[in-house]
Amino acid sequence: MSIAMEPRAHRGNLGVEASATPVVNDLVVTVATSNGTGSQSANLILMRAIFGMGIPVSGKNMFPSNIQGLPTWFTVRANASGWTARRREADVLVAMNVESIAEDIASLRSGAILVITKSLASYVTRGDLKVFVVPFDELVVPVCKDARLRKMVVNILYVGVLAHLLDIEMDEVKNAIGRQFAKKGSAAKLNTDAAIAGFDWAREHLPRQNEFTLRRANLTEGKIIIEGNQAAGLGLMFGGITVLAWYPITPSSSLCEACIDYLEEYRADPETGKATYAVIQAEDELASIAMVIGAGWAGARAATATAGPGISLMSEIAGLAYFAEIPAVIIDVQRMGPSTGLPTRTCQGDIWKAYQLSHGDCKHPMLLPGNMAECFEFAAESLNLAERLQTLVFVMTDLDLGMNSWMSAPFEPLTKPIDRGKVLSDEDLARVGEFARYKDIDGDGICYRTLPGSSHPNSAYFTRGTGHTEAATYSEKPADWAGNLDRLTRKFDTARKLVPKPVIKMTAGATVAIIAFGSSDPAVEEARAILAAEEGTKTDYLRLRGLPIGSEVFEFINTHQIVYVVEQNRDAQCASILRLECPDRAPLIRSILHYNGLPIDARSIVEGILAGEKRSKPS
Amino acid sequence: MSIAMEPRAHRGNLGVEASATPVVNDLVVTVATSNGTGSQSANLILMRAIFGMGIPVSGKNMFPSNIQGLPTWFTVRANASGWTARRREADVLVAMNVESIAEDIASLRSGAILVITKSLASYVTRGDLKVFVVPFDELVVPVCKDARLRKMVVNILYVGVLAHLLDIEMDEVKNAIGRQFAKKGSAAKLNTDAAIAGFDWAREHLPRQNEFTLRRANLTEGKIIIEGNQAAGLGLMFGGITVLAWYPITPSSSLCEACIDYLEEYRADPETGKATYAVIQAEDELASIAMVIGAGWAGARAATATAGPGISLMSEIAGLAYFAEIPAVIIDVQRMGPSTGLPTRTCQGDIWKAYQLSHGDCKHPMLLPGNMAECFEFAAESLNLAERLQTLVFVMTDLDLGMNSWMSAPFEPLTKPIDRGKVLSDEDLARVGEFARYKDIDGDGICYRTLPGSSHPNSAYFTRGTGHTEAATYSEKPADWAGNLDRLTRKFDTARKLVPKPVIKMTAGATVAIIAFGSSDPAVEEARAILAAEEGTKTDYLRLRGLPIGSEVFEFINTHQIVYVVEQNRDAQCASILRLECPDRAPLIRSILHYNGLPIDARSIVEGILAGEKRSKPS
Amino acid sequence: MTSATIPSDGSEAPAIGARKPGLSNRLNLELKAYKGGESTLCSGCGHDAITSAIIKAFFEYGIEPHHVAKLSGIGCSAKTTAYFLNRAHGFNGVHGRMAAMAAGSKLANRKLVHIGVSGDGDTASIGLGNFLHMVRRNVPILYLIENNGCYGLTKGQFSATADRGSVKKGGGTVNEMTPIDCCALSIEMGCGYVARSFSGDPKQVVALLKGALAHGGTAVIDIVSPCVTFNNHEGSTKSYPYAKAHEDPLHELGFVPFFDEVRVDYDPGTTTVVKLPDGSLITLKKLGHDYDPTNRSQALDLLNKASVEQQFLTGLVYFDQSTPPFDEQMDLVPEPLATLPASRIRPPASALHAILERFR
Amino acid sequence: MTSATIPSDGSEAPAIGARKPGLSNRLNLELKAYKGGESTLCSGCGHDAITSAIIKAFFEYGIEPHHVAKLSGIGCSAKTTAYFLNRAHGFNGVHGRMAAMAAGSKLANRKLVHIGVSGDGDTASIGLGNFLHMVRRNVPILYLIENNGCYGLTKGQFSATADRGSVKKGGGTVNEMTPIDCCALSIEMGCGYVARSFSGDPKQVVALLKGALAHGGTAVIDIVSPCVTFNNHEGSTKSYPYAKAHEDPLHELGFVPFFDEVRVDYDPGTTTVVKLPDGSLITLKKLGHDYDPTNRSQALDLLNKASVEQQFLTGLVYFDQSTPPFDEQMDLVPEPLATLPASRIRPPASALHAILERFR
Numbered sequence A, B: 001m002s003i004a005m006e007p008r009a010h011r012g013n014l015g016v017e018a019s020a021t022p023v024v025n026d027l028v029v030t031v032a033t034s035n036g037t038g039s040q041s042a043n044l045i046l047m048r049a050i051f052g053m054g055i056p057v058s059g060k061n062m063f064p065s066n067i068q069g070l071p072t073w074f075t076v077r078a079n080a081s082g083w084t085a086r087r088r089e090a091d092v093l094v095a096m097n098v099e100s101i102a103e104d105i106a107s108l109r110s111g112a113i114l115v116i117t118k119s120l121a122s123y124v125t126r127g128d129l130k131v132f133v134v135p136f137d138e139l140v141v142p143v144c145k146d147a148r149l150r151k152m153v154v155n156i157l158y159v160g161v162l163a164h165l166l167d168i169e170m171d172e173v174k175n176a177i178g179r180q181f182a183k184k185g186s187a188a189k190l191n192t193d194a195a196i197a198g199f200d201w202a203r204e205h206l207p208r209q210n211e212f213t214l215r216r217a218n219l220t221e222g223k224i225i226i227e228g229n230q231a232a233g234l235g236l237m238f239g240g241i242t243v244l245a246w247y248p249i250t251p252s253s254s255l256c257e258a259c260i261d262y263l264e265e266y267r268a269d270p271e272t273g274k275a276t277y278a279v280i281q282a283e284d285e286l287a288s289i290a291m292v293i294g295a296g297w298a299g300a301r302a303a304t305a306t307a308g309p310g311i312s313l314m315s316e317i318a319g320l321a322y323f324a325e326i327p328a329v330i331i332d333v334q335r336m337g338p339s340t341g342l343p344t345r346t347c348q349g350d351i352w353k354a355y356q357l358s359h360g361d362c363k364h365p366m367l368l369p370g371n372m373a374e375c376f377e378f379a380a381e382s383l384n385l386a387e388r389l390q391t392l393v394f395v396m397t398d399l400d401l402g403m404n405s406w407m408s409a410p411f412e413p414l415t416k417p418i419d420r421g422k423v424l425s426d427e428d429l430a431r432v433g434e435f436a437r438y439k440d441i442d443g444d445g446i447c448y449r450t451l452p453g454s455s456h457p458n459s460a461y462f463t464r465g466t467g468h469t470e471a472a473t474y475s476e477k478p479a480d481w482a483g484n485l486d487r488l489t490r491k492f493d494t495a496r497k498l499v500p501k502p503v504i505k506m507t508a509g510a511t512v513a514i515i516a517f518g519s520s521d522p523a524v525e526e527a528r529a530i531l532a533a534e535e536g537t538k539t540d541y542l543r544l545r546g547l548p549i550g551s552e553v554f555e556f557i558n559t560h561q562i563v564y565v566v567e568q569n570r571d572a573q574c575a576s577i578l579r580l581e582c583p584d585r586a587p588l589i590r591s592i593l594h595y596n597g598l599p600i601d602a603r604s605i606v607e608g609i610l611a612g613e614k615r616s617k618p619s
Numbered sequence C, D: 001m002t003s004a005t006i007p008s009d010g011s012e013a014p015a016i017g018a019r020k021p022g023l024s025n026r027l028n029l030e031l032k033a034y035k036g037g038e039s040t041l042c043s044g045c046g047h048d049a050i051t052s053a054i055i056k057a058f059f060e061y062g063i064e065p066h067h068v069a070k071l072s073g074i075g076c077s078a079k080t081t082a083y084f085l086n087r088a089h090g091f092n093g094v095h096g097r098m099a100a101m102a103a104g105s106k107l108a109n110r111k112l113v114h115i116g117v118s119g120d121g122d123t124a125s126i127g128l129g130n131f132l133h134m135v136r137r138n139v140p141i142l143y144l145i146e147n148n149g150c151y152g153l154t155k156g157q158f159s160a161t162a163d164r165g166s167v168k169k170g171g172g173t174v175n176e177m178t179p180i181d182c183c184a185l186s187i188e189m190g191c192g193y194v195a196r197s198f199s200g201d202p203k204q205v206v207a208l209l210k211g212a213l214a215h216g217g218t219a220v221i222d223i224v225s226p227c228v229t230f231n232n233h234e235g236s237t238k239s240y241p242y243a244k245a246h247e248d249p250l251h252e253l254g255f256v257p258f259f260d261e262v263r264v265d266y267d268p269g270t271t272t273v274v275k276l277p278d279g280s281l282i283t284l285k286k287l288g289h290d291y292d293p294t295n296r297s298q299a300l301d302l303l304n305k306a307s308v309e310q311q312f313l314t315g316l317v318y319f320d321q322s323t324p325p326f327d328e329q330m331d332l333v334p335e336p337l338a339t340l341p342a343s344r345i346r347p348p349a350s351a352l353h354a355i356l357e358r359f360r
């Protein structure tokens, strides 16, 4: 978190802060609506407006697995310290949905601000809230002549109301609306009018509140707001993907769709306009991964993206890619499982599964992006790594990274060149003469391959998922089999050096060590700040960015006593991998687990660590 | 090994034993032929004849993954002590196959006996073998008029030759032939004549050998010889299976085919002749497991059997069975993977994979039969357990158990009654009134279910792989989700008590502890005897028979220092499970691994343990 | 004019006198006994109209709700099994495998009427192989495809039934692929009851559903069911406006259940009557087309022509009773396998001894 | 008598004078350049005969062996890709997924001629869905089904193409299920080159293979190929004796490659000529049947009748060039995507900056 200014720890949820001076640039607004009503645009506008004021923000969408009419929540967190993880409780709730109103109100902390649509006002029975009743349904009528559009326009009204209540600059609201409806002038106008109407009405009718204010800052200069799926789609395009095969599934569809948009825009041949890539919407995930390895075998840089159910369906072919050593990339945008689970909720529950996907002994390298820049870079790099290692490489993101709005520094252009790995061209073959597809010439477990279509007489070989010799001929001989499996272990060890190294943050005087990965990072960083501020507990932190683990991770684990592994699943999947890699430290590797479908929050980590530390102390 | 008389350790492969008195009832004969030539019958007759003489035997078939014409080896081990594991080297080799002759001869230990067909005699360049050249191709001509049959009949000739050389009683050979061709009188006659011809020729033309002899004993009285797939097929039939859905795959096809035969014979309604079961040969493994869970949901006792590739394809639905809590059984007859691997070679490489099959957090109980009686019992019991636990239950056997010939005491009739688990009938519902499908009434994590078709107004519920409340209504609420997953963990803990307990053998003064499972058992027992005899090392031994582990296993691990986990895969899959269950002992859990496709042998275990012990000792 | 007396299978129907005519059916149940949970689909979604038709058909045909098993895969369409027949057990499985699940369930309890609701993605993409094999087996099931030409639940990508030239919402992308015709494929797989309809034509849908309930084996009904959110725009051939403008019924369909003690008068020149195994009748009154649904090659030609020319023909496309249903082929005991007592599924110990003898 | 002059695409064929006629082909390669490893199938297996026909067809058509990609799934049939064209890269994948793998491979390198060899189990059972979708896409591939009505490699269980009434080896079990006809399904999916043949009729097989090589899109050839070990007995309709006795060719097939500078004389009353995209011709000389392979509905009727009456009709069943092949639909650059240089697959940094602007 390089943007952390005046590091100010999380305020906690300790009830009403009856302060005379308002809290500046630190609040959480949750909007409770019904999905399919267009509230998503309003929420993005709200977030964008705050961002435009130079205040760090994040937006988290808790939407249902249906298309229209079920409760949905959107949370904007504005925080000058740059803490953008989900926070458990909201400071401000905009309550628009009768379906969830009872639980929405019940969930509020004492003293919270409730902006509520008039028709629901009767649900408010608590006396410990600051309630602002707004007749949204009446206000929308004059603003929007077309009755069918009102359901949507009503949402932008609450943005105006919030602008007044929270001191959001209306110019930034207007900018954000202009952005959102850049291609539709009339919609921009309608929404601007509605926002102003909301703002004006609120200014006239609502009392002021003195808990929170938002004030222009300069903490978002040059930053972008993006979703991980867009970043990863961009990464694939710049990474030189040539074949993308996919099957729609939440939350990975938007990754593929973003990638397709970028490909169409930037990867047509400049002269002929013809495509330098192929995209196939496959009939299922069995086909999409089969297409990917068919393409990878023939020399394409091929990838697919999917989520849990797709990962399961890809199991058989994952083993083929491992054993026949075919480059392939699967991006797993993890959602809550098992089974169909909660398709629109986040999770890190496929880590262990993907790591050793398929029957029999096999293991796959994986990249674990933890922010937007890494979604971009690792998606691109996965294509290199797959060709370098001649194997299936996973990129493990999740719904929180993939579909929520994250602030980021703009991405640096890729510095690593396109790496095709150990491919022997006809010229190479003419030079070296010999070729044995599965011979470990370099001792790193990675052998040389040729591409179909090569004309050198020695270049053709036969690829199979059955036992084979170094020369790629069929073999059932025990020594050939075991030798080959051992070489694959060697190759996996090579991968330890090639996957991204962890990011390690050491603090002088640290007494606690944390390991985490992926979307947990902001919550971990915030938890560290809280632990330092509230408990005086200093922490060392290793953020894992790839598997299998390399020397830095071993060293971190071996040089710390207890290590807390934070992850978003029930079965401690990553901790299990670490325990098995470091059996001597297994008893010292503890888990902090979060698996209710919401993105992990800092308090859960703090509580987990404090409970763990208590347990460690002699009583 | 209750049949162990005069416990006599493995003789080792220490070169020629130039003893004047022959070794009695302890030898390994390997026959090297080409598959699809009918040699399998001859080999079974050879094994059966020795068995008929009251000498414990086993038969291991090392066959290729094709139908005709590739090298195949069959090993008969006769051993008065009852050691029936594979032994690394043969005492006697019958060499019939030009394809493998060079390596066959090279593989022999010095001093071994080589019975070789005349046409291959020129390959023998070693002087340290006892060579018996037999003109099989000439001998077969007078015996078999039909030239097309000679390829097959020639095999039975070597049985006659071996009978002479090894003192196998010809009456037992004839008995075995009669058995083998019980339904084909003419074939029985032809083969009997050929065996006699081989015997007679050998008696006249071959010198005696004085290394080995087989002598009538009384160690097989009442025993049976059976393959694990037959035993498991029988278990399913007696276990009350009502729906079997399968897709052919080696080495599980013969399990289903055996089961079908038994069902047809014994499970037609006695009055109407109609079937009390349904069998479907599905179009693939996605369908077979889908049929199984469809059937399990509707109240059938449903199972399928498959091997690695099928397991991978079943991944997605395995998670549905776990999460929607549907009884189902998968018998995994493991073969060598990853990928298509070596379809006709054995492995224990799916343990870890099946244990947590599917994306997201999920774990499945598994039964680990280690002998024929357990193949029978556990197959039957799996149907009970699946209904009791309302989940997917795995039975993990392997090619060695499933397709090789094992001696066994006849199976006891099943003592456990058919258990349908917590099913509420209409009457039950009328009595209890309330029903919530996913409510943990009993605190064991197992809830009550009703079957489709029930008429009580409260009985219907909706089954889904998505988030649900206790009342089985759709839910995305964080607390519902996490609560449900926690209950499933509780249920898994209940499974610890319900899966078969381990078999533990403690030895006074033991310094080494071993854990193993499945087909490794005979090799482990033999290794223990070798360690005791050769090294004076006494061992404790826990044979795991089910997962998740229960208190006995925890105790065994916690009360021993170093524990050696013996298993037939590369990645220490079972040891990993144990290390994760007992992180405090993880550093003390060591692996002995065997993964070249052959069944594990005792020497590999002995060597592994000795190497481990050396490492432990201060140098 | 010719007359046919409709046979009544009195054994199943309660005394006629006991019924409240109109309000309740032959089981004395009211329509509401056939309802389900509230729909969570988009308002106006074609699938909801089909749900209403299902409720009506089961009500009118008079099936005990708890004698039904409802199965589906994943998709907006798949969700609908929760919105009808609350008293029936339902199973919302995984994407594309409902056909195989239903085969298993039917074998476990052949007494239950099975209804499977699927989407075009669920059936024609991921589930195609398993679907066709279910049809081939002739598993007795009323199998509905709620066909909107797109993947509704994943936000509107083209499905394999989207017509060539269809335009994606928001413009731009045009589908270049030939559509899969699940009706034609079903006929190829030997299905004996194949129909196409439109969610906006409830009368026809209800008649087809009842006919399917009376049919013994697999009945496939492919119902165009507009996705109002993602595929209801111009350029879509699966939109309400398009379907309404183009629906061209092959015949006017009527259904006379076996238990209706009425005489059906029809003109054999204009009306064909198809008799179903339980004695119910489907009447097909000629409209513009001269169409015989028992003629396989005519059916396939018609479907092909409709696909090429993007006609939207609805009605009973193909009918044939000759293949025995799956459970009959298997010669099962009449009782559900699911509830056979232990004594009937575990042979005595003597059987074990006899078998083991063979291994001695 | 009518004449057609066969166009020659001189650009591809080397000078005629350089050829050793008979022994070598237009590339000056001998037959042995098209051979592969030694077969490990049972002696007499129908699949081996097809392998020989493949070798002959590629030789005669004159394709550079290394310009070929050979793909297959799992099965005895799948193994055969190792037994021809040693100089071509081969890929023996997993059971049932070859069709999808081939689609990916073809997109990666559209210059390569793709041949996929499958079995009836591999295609009609586990692979059915993916196979049909490959056909629907019209992926340019010569897709062979070596159809023996059983699962050879797993020891002879019935496959989904086994005819109704087929008896299993050793007697007893009879197949009650309707067979799947991969030719009919391929036509339904829009395939433009659909043929059925018999491994025991090498002349026809070779002609069909060459025609398929000249065809631009998916070509499906379903070849009855007896499994001598498990399905060659009485009671099987996929045995040598049965197929030999019952083969009934629709026409006498000839193939004239584009590079043959000859005039074909034919009698338009008895012979039809079909022209392929590269200029090659297929000649169909009338035998007993009056059959037009460009008539879709006649083709489907014929297949259905053949299936019902268990006739064994062989020949070019359906032909249609109208659908563009998959790679053309995708409008790809002409070069293989597999070997595009880095500069063509990574846009410059300026593009990244431009895109990121939108997210500010």
Ligand SMILES: Cc1ncc(C[n+]2csc(CCOP(=O)(O)OP(=O)(O)O)c2C)c(N)n1
Binding pocket: A247, A248, A249, A250, A285, A309, A310, A313, A340, C074, C075, C076, C077, C078, C094, C095, C118, C119, C120, C121, C122, C123, C146, C148, C150, C151, C152, C153, C154, C159, C227
């Ligand atoms: C294995 C798997 N892949 C993908 C998905 C995501 N998914 C959910 S529904 C659906 C398709 C829905 O389309 P359709 O069956 O036509 O139903 P509709 O929503 O249009 O009614 C997909 C692809 C999934 N749930 N499981």
Ligand SMILES: Cc1ncc(C[n+]2csc(CCOP(=O)(O)OP(=O)(O)O)c2C)c(N)n1
Binding pocket: B247, B248, B249, B250, B285, B309, B310, B313, B340, D074, D075, D076, D077, D078, D094, D095, D118, D119, D120, D121, D122, D123, D146, D148, D150, D151, D152, D153, D154, D159, D227
């Ligand atoms: C996923 C999976 N399931 C099952 C198998 C086992 N298997 C190998 S080949 C085969 C079928 C072979 O039949 P077919 O495709 O007709 O080829 P044939 O051997 O008859 O030529 C099967 C079921 C497998 N390899 N993979």
Ligand code: SF4
Binding pocket: A067, A068, C040, C041, C042, C044, C045, C046, C047, C076, C077, C148, C152, C153, C226, C227, C228, C229, C230
């Ligand atoms: S998205 Fe389409 S298919 Fe799904 S509920 Fe809405 S209208 Fe219906």
Ligand code: SF4
Binding pocket: B067, B068, D040, D041, D042, D044, D045, D046, D047, D076, D077, D148, D152, D153, D226, D227, D228, D229, D230
């Ligand atoms: S088993 Fe059958 S299909 Fe396989 S190689 Fe032998 S004859 Fe051919």
Ligand SMILES: [Mg+2]
Binding pocket: C119, C120, C121, C146, C147, C148, C149, C150, C151, C152, C159
């Ligand atoms: Mg749809």
Ligand SMILES: [Mg+2]
Binding pocket: D119, D120, D121, D146, D147, D148, D149, D150, D151, D152, D159
């Ligand atoms: Mg076959």
